[in-house]
Amino acid sequence: MAHGADRPCRSALYIPGSKPRALEKAAGLPCDAIIFDLEDAVTVEEKASARAGVLSALAHHDYGARLRIVRVNGLDTPWGRDDVLALADAVHAGVRIDALLMPKVSFKKDLDAVVDLTSALPLWAMVETAIGVLNAADIASHPRLEGMVMGTNDLSMELQGRHRPDRLPLLTGMGLCLLAAKAYGKVILDGVYNAFTDEEGLRAECEQGRDMGFDGKTLIHPAQLAVANAAFAPTPAELELAERQIAAFEAVKARGQGVAVVDGKIVENLHIVTARQLIAKAKAIAEMT
Template sequence: MPAPTARPRPYRSVLYIPGSRDRALEKARGLDCDAIIFDLEDAVAAEEKANARALLARVLAEADYGGRARIVRVNGLDTAWGRDDVLAFAAAVGAGAGVDAVLVPKVSSPADLDAVAALIPGVPLWAMMETAAGMLNAAAIAAHPRLRGMVMGTNDLARELGSRFRADRLPMQAGLGLCLLAAKAHGRIIVDGVYNAFRDEEGLRLECEQGRDMGFDGKTLIHPAQLAIANAAFAPSVAEIDLSRRQIAAFDEAQAAGQGVAVVDGRIVENLHVATARAILARAEAIAERTK
């Protein structure tokens, strides 16, 4: 039986925010996203790395981001900035900074998480899954005791694979599937990669629906304009909530009558369907709690 995820909070929309942009950090406090990845890696130029680190540590210590999960993506330990990033947030967490997790880039094996875990004890870790080696080692990475979430880095993975963009993401399916299986086997949060064409609402909607149907908990986003579509796609629909309530009620009634199954809308309802229904209602309640 997989262990429960660290928090019952929603991760429908996970927005990247550059850690170097004060105005963006301020604006993010009012955006309708479930989680924020405060990025010190790809979104920050080399000459701004140290300043961004200091700015972000200060902002997270002072600012209120409400119920949004706060995840800091540090630079890799193989760079000139990674160790200082990790140590800065180890100190910041000790001083009460609002950090829910540290996101480690380009995780290819559990050893990459071990190295960060040794520097920042007690802080949950997330893993960027964006290398071919990471796909092949996904199960071992997901089993790491400090890991709480996985983020698909589809842009870097496509570059490493040399694959081309397709709307159906066929070249990505092997990697996406391996990571999904690993995350679900170990009870980890897993969010889908970004959709680069942020003005293409229909393309984003279709990719969100594909990710949702595959089993992802949400999607990483690069622009606030993408939030509404992701939030809608990864939330239970009104029809799903209604069906879940009716399935639970019918099953409870059947059990009270000494029966092991119920029938709703012409379909059999068993224990596994009720478990799914309860999970849908719990997700809807978590979304309502985050957004109230």
């Protein structure tokens, strides 16, 4: 599975594994990733049937280019080990599963415990505890890890911070996880926005996460997809500027110089790296859609 720089992950939609209709409908939704949830969204009574339902959906529905990520139960629960082994068996049987998402990863050894059960699947980690945030760099360095997801609801509860539109109580934790992911080249997704009918609030939170450097946002309702996809995609104005920066830089480079000026601002090689990444991301999004 490609990393965030190569593979758009603007929107990752949680789908409860206990809802067959939702699992079927997800195949037609404009999300970049689906997180098939066996954990928080599934009651104790439905754990086993949800696991079977997700495996059946993955085997029989065409989810196209969307990333297929399954959030399992923790290994400290009665269901986690069976979840992991069932997914590994499915992969060996030819079912496409792109990653296994572990909840409440607090230490690097939490991922080692999964690898001890199977090496068939790339791992993603939910970071949603204070100790997980403090260990984010160590977690991000795990060789089997490909992505990280902020569990902002659980983290907020543990921090006992107040809910604010600017998410000020969470910014330190989010920033530490972001630094860890970027340092080790891992995908990192922002947490969910709970008020799924509040489009303006969602847009503000998406833009905040985008501006911080997150690759995309986890979502709880299909109504949130359009806002997240737009927020985490390059705008026409950004792409136009990137093209002009590249053209200007190439022109001065041909004259043996190393610095260009576009719209009154210096353009150096580092700006060209960013510009090319932006254009590549837009191309990847276009190819997906």
